[in-house]
Amino acid sequence: MVVSGAEVNARPFSRPAEALEVVPGLIVTQHSGDGKANQYFLRGFNLDHGTDFAITVDRMPVNMRTHGHGQGYADLNFLIPELIGSIDIRKGPYFADEGDFSSVGAAHINLINGMPGSMASLTMGSFGYWRGLGITSNKVGDGTLLAAGEVNAYNGPWDNPDDLRKLNGVVRYSHGTSDDGFSLTAMAYSNRWNSTDQIPLRAIESGEIGRYGALDPTDGGRSDRFSLSGQWAQSGEAGVSRANVYVIKSSLDLWNNFTFFLDDPVNGDQFHQHDDRLVGGVDASHTFSVSLAGLPTETEIGLQSRYDDIDVALTNTVQRQFLSDVRSDKVQEGSIGLYISNTVRWTDWLRTTLGYRGDFYATNVDSIFNAANSGRAQAAIGSPKAGVVFGPFHNTEFFINAGEGFHSNDARGVTITQSPTDGSPVDSSPFLVRTRGAEIGIRSRAIASLDSAVSVFILDSASEILFVGDAGDTEASRPSRRYGIEWTNRYQPASWLRFDGDIALTHARFRGDQPDQAAAYAELAGYPESQIGNAPGNYIPGAPNMIASAGMRIGEATGWFGALRYRYFGPRPLTEDNAFTSPATGLLNGQIGYRFENGWRVQLDAFNLTNSRSDQITYAYGSLLKSDALFAQCLANIPPAAVCSTGVMDRVLHPVEPFALRLTVTGRF
Numbered sequence: 001m002v003v004s005g006a007e008v009n010a011r012p013f014s015r016p017a018e019a020l021e022v023v024p025g026l027i028v029t030q031h032s033g034d035g036k037a038n039q040y041f042l043r044g045f046n047l048d049h050g051t052d053f054a055i056t057v058d059r060m061p062v063n064m065r066t067h068g069h070g071q072g073y074a075d076l077n078f079l080i081p082e083l084i085g086s087i088d089i090r091k092g093p094y095f096a097d098e099g100d101f102s103s104v105g106a107a108h109i110n111l112i113n114g115m116p117g118s119m120a121s122l123t124m125g126s127f128g129y130w131r132g133l134g135i136t137s138n139k140v141g142d143g144t145l146l147a148a149g150e151v152n153a154y155n156g157p158w159d160n161p162d163d164l165r166k167l168n169g170v171v172r173y174s175h176g177t178s179d180d181g182f183s184l185t186a187m188a189y190s191n192r193w194n195s196t197d198q199i200p201l202r203a204i205e206s207g208e209i210g211r212y213g214a215l216d217p218t219d220g221g222r223s224d225r226f227s228l229s230g231q232w233a234q235s236g237e238a239g240v241s242r243a244n245v246y247v248i249k250s251s252l253d254l255w256n257n258f259t260f261f262l263d264d265p266v267n268g269d270q271f272h273q274h275d276d277r278l279v280g281g282v283d284a285s286h287t288f289s290v291s292l293a294g295l296p297t298e299t300e301i302g303l304q305s306r307y308d309d310i311d312v313a314l315t316n317t318v319q320r321q322f323l324s325d326v327r328s329d330k331v332q333e334g335s336i337g338l339y340i341s342n343t344v345r346w347t348d349w350l351r352t353t354l355g356y357r358g359d360f361y362a363t364n365v366d367s368i369f370n371a372a373n374s375g376r377a378q379a380a381i382g383s384p385k386a387g388v389v390f391g392p393f394h395n396t397e398f399f400i401n402a403g404e405g406f407h408s409n410d411a412r413g414v415t416i417t418q419s420p421t422d423g424s425p426v427d428s429s430p431f432l433v434r435t436r437g438a439e440i441g442i443r444s445r446a447i448a449s450l451d452s453a454v455s456v457f458i459l460d461s462a463s464e465i466l467f468v469g470d471a472g473d474t475e476a477s478r479p480s481r482r483y484g485i486e487w488t489n490r491y492q493p494a495s496w497l498r499f500d501g502d503i504a505l506t507h508a509r510f511r512g513d514q515p516d517q518a519a520a521y522a523e524l525a526g527y528p529e530s531q532i533g534n535a536p537g538n539y540i541p542g543a544p545n546m547i548a549s550a551g552m553r554i555g556e557a558t559g560w561f562g563a564l565r566y567r568y569f570g571p572r573p574l575t576e577d578n579a580f581t582s583p584a585t586g587l588l589n590g591q592i593g594y595r596f597e598n599g600w601r602v603q604l605d606a607f608n609l610t611n612s613r614s615d616q617i618t619y620a621y622g623s624l625l626k627s628d629a630l631f632a633q634c635l636a637n638i639p640p641a642a643v644c645s646t647g648v649m650d651r652v653l654h655p656v657e658p659f660a661l662r663l664t665v666t667g668r669f
Contacts, residue, residue: 005084012591017076024488025504033195037075044482044506046542050074054102059244068275078189085112093405096339096355103405103435113174114144125662128155143175158196160217194220216257248279259623281306327420328368355385363411375415379431396444429476458483508543523642537577546570563591574620582618599668615653622647
């Protein structure tokens with residue numbers, strides 16, 4: 001599925017990553033300050049900040065492995081949505097050219113090479129929002145030079161303002177076409193912000209803080225990213241050759257306090273996560289289109305290689321000031337993937353695709369404070385793929401896909417032997433984790449102006465990656481299985497009117513038992529505020545059982561235009577025993593504007609039109625506030641140690657932002 005940049009930008013969205021909600025069934029949300037990577041949910045997965053959903057921009061990987069804040073961290077705040085040319089969307093582990101983090105899906109964002117003339121845009125909005133954007137495009141020699149710059153500020157509705165300050169710049173030179181040409185792109189991004197992180201429900205209900213309050217107002221972060229990438233393609237009688245190369249320099253510093261006074265009753269539990277890395281890689285392929293035994297065939301062979309040189313650290317802090325070291329590591333991680341894919345058109349109504357991918361990973365971890373956690377590791381994995389398409393019959397085709405994929409785990413977890421906090425023995429994680437999936441479905445255009453698709457899918461993972469609230473990180477967990485059904489529709493009865501609607505229903509459960517959980521639950525007996533939510537169970541925390549969206553858009557190339565978009569984020573289990581569940585969240589956004597014939601545009605976007613007071617994202621885990629009765633008891637060493645290390649289990653939430661307006665004026669020159 002390919003979505004044009006024009007269609008992406010026709011939707012009202014408040015953050016750059018929300019452009020990805022053109023992916024049917026995908027929810028993009030946030031649990032912290034707007035400078036941090038977003039949270040992604042798709043096909044029954046809480047993908048955290050990007051695990052199992054591969055994202056690229058200009059063929060550069062966005063997902064960061066062995067990252068300071070979570071495996072697969074995918075920060076899209078450097079993206080300027082107006083530069084999107086198209087988004088290629090895939091779902092499932094069925095494609096040989098998709099590697100790490102792509103088991104649930106992939107979104108490849110392609111940038112425009114140029115635009116007629118220049119444009120300037122200014123947006124002003126609620127809660128101190130403003131944004132300035134300029135884009136210019138000119139012929140230079142035989143090619144096109146495009147330059148874009150963005151300045152953005154935002155405070156948000158929070159009692160402790162985000163004070164976000166973002167700078168973005170892009171310079172791109174291109175020549176020729178996507179099949180015969182090249183491009184060179186340089187990007188620069190810098191961001192600083194405060195964070196109002198998720199807060200326990202009891203703090204709101206007791207009146208300790210308001211709904212938009214913060215328990216630690218010194219949380220926040222800073223992020224920088226610089227990249228240089230190149231794409232080249234050449235076509236001829238022998239097929240099409242493509243090559244992409246990239247170099248990325250990025251850094252991130254995050255200060256978070258998710259558990260408040262659980263671990264340190266004096267200084268609090270704020271911690272600092274640091275990630276600084278240099279990433280380099282190449283992606284090259286050649287596609288042969290030939291006739292074998294009279295049958296049209298297409299064969300693609302490719303190579304993908306990537307190397308990350310990483311400095312990553314975790315420290316305890318107080319109001320962003322250093323308190324103590326937890327761990328610091330220098331990590332080198334490299335990978336190479338080879339793949340082949342062959343498509344044969346057996347008849348006008350039957351085509352098959354067979355593929356195979358092999359990946360090899362190697363890492364060296366140098367643990368600065370504990371040599372026992374240093375080490376080398378390597379792993380290899382093979383992933384077969386297959387697909388069959390029957391049709392079209394009356395503008396309808398049927399498809400069956402099956403395949404295996406994988407995700408990598410944090411290299412530090414692969415070499416670890418001792419806990420960095422107390423030195424106790426720790427089990428290591430596998431380097432590469434296999435996933436297996438299959439789907440069967442139908443795509444149809446049998447009804448005029450309606451594109452509709454239904455698919456039934458299943459996906460097994462040999463090890464689930466879960467968010468850990470008291471560390472703000474992810475860890476490997478048990479095997480899991482998800483199955484569900486997805487229905488997507490696009491209907492355009494007239495050139496000026498378009499409707500779309502999607503719904504995805506998913507059943508998600510862990511597989512296997514937790515032999516130690518019953519004993520851990522028993523240790524908390526007598527303290528229900530700690531014991532609740534810790535019983536054994538097979539529910540997957542954060543896995544959505546229903547995601548739906550619907551939209552309407554009106555307007556032509558000039559004149560009045562408008563849009564309404566509703567998206568529904570269904571309830572999720574928050575603990576493995578399902579003792580805590582999240583509320584459902586429904587959000588309605590709108591847009592109205594006017595396009596003048598000279599290229600100017602005035603646009604008003606409205607977010608959360610119903611002023612919903614639901615949760616933007618929800619977790620459940622233990623924490624301690626000084627106002628908790630358990631806090632005083634633990635200071636007096638009354639409860640068992642297991643109780644004091646668990647704290648008070650509670651629903652922990654980041655609220656939906658209230659009704660807001662943003663007015664944009666855009667000029668063409």
